[in-house]
Amino acid sequence: MELIPGKIYLADQRGLTETQVLRRYSTFNFENYYNEHKEPFGNLFLCNDESIIGGKITFFLCKENSLQVFIPITGGIDLVANGKEFAVDTGQIQVLNMGKGEVLGISNPYQNDMINYIQFGIKTDMFLMRASEMLFDFDFEQNHLIEIIANTKLPFKLSAGIFAGREEVIYKLQSPNHQLYTFIIDGAFEIEGRLMHARDGLALWNIEQVELEALSNNAIVFVLELGF
Known part of the structure; x- marks a missing residue:
């Protein structure tokens, strides 16, 4: 792949x-x-x-x-x-x-x-x-990415989620011209084939959607979509 x-x-x-x-x-x-x-x-x-x-x-x-x-x-x-x-x-x-x-x-x-x-x-x-x-304000919903900030007056969108091990989610960007930055708070993830641990960041571009899989329990990620 x-x-x-x-x-x-x-x-x-x-x-x-x-x-x-x-x-x-x-x-x-x-x-x-x-x-x-x-x-x-x-x-x-x-x-x-x-x-x-x-x-x-x-x-x-x-x-x-x-x-x-x-x-x-x-x-x-x-x-x-x-x-x-x-x-x-x-x-x-x-x-x-x-x-x-x-x-x-x-x-x-x-x-x-x-x-x-x-x-x-x-x-x-x-x-x-x-x-x-x-x-x-936000509340985590187990095994889901929640949209926290999505306002047409702001040049970014911010989502976050807390996941159990082996749970997967797909994030779809609003435009393939946008950029994505993910930041891990706790735990470990595999994001588009890359292994990520707590406080690692990952920048991605030229994409339409991103696959995230939690590799540990109570793994927390923030997803920042840029370029609006």
Whole structure:
């Protein structure tokens, strides 16, 4: 079987930044981390896996006009942008419009526990929605990919699923001209013939549909369709 075009971003080859407050793994080039093989994938220029210790705050300087997508994995996060505060819990995803040069505060509201979240950054010049319209709630449905974000005003679609071992699902793209980025949260998957483990990313293009098979129980994947 001929493999469709793709690129794997292995978890253990990500850039690592550690401070007294933060531990960050960057899939793509970010701040002081640079690797010639980790250039942005289309308009997706940021995929960070970040943990903040209890009660602390970190700051994010936006380098592109973009939509920033925050997905709490363990615990919740508090975001402060342009003087407005946004509380985001697990089971929610917050998207924020950010202009180049804007600074965002990201804090851990729990004094004694570390939190973990995923942040995607997607380049765009079109800001058609307010932040209050871009808080999305979701509940996983076992062995199904659920559509979490699918709004014609946004240049991407985001789905996710939790699967038992050997469960399969097919994701159909809305256009063969679109690109797909999958990110594994937990467990292992085989995606179009490629073995993927926790916190691995996979970029795919020139495709109409993608087959995903979970190889472990409670395997969690996020699927980002780009190019709308």
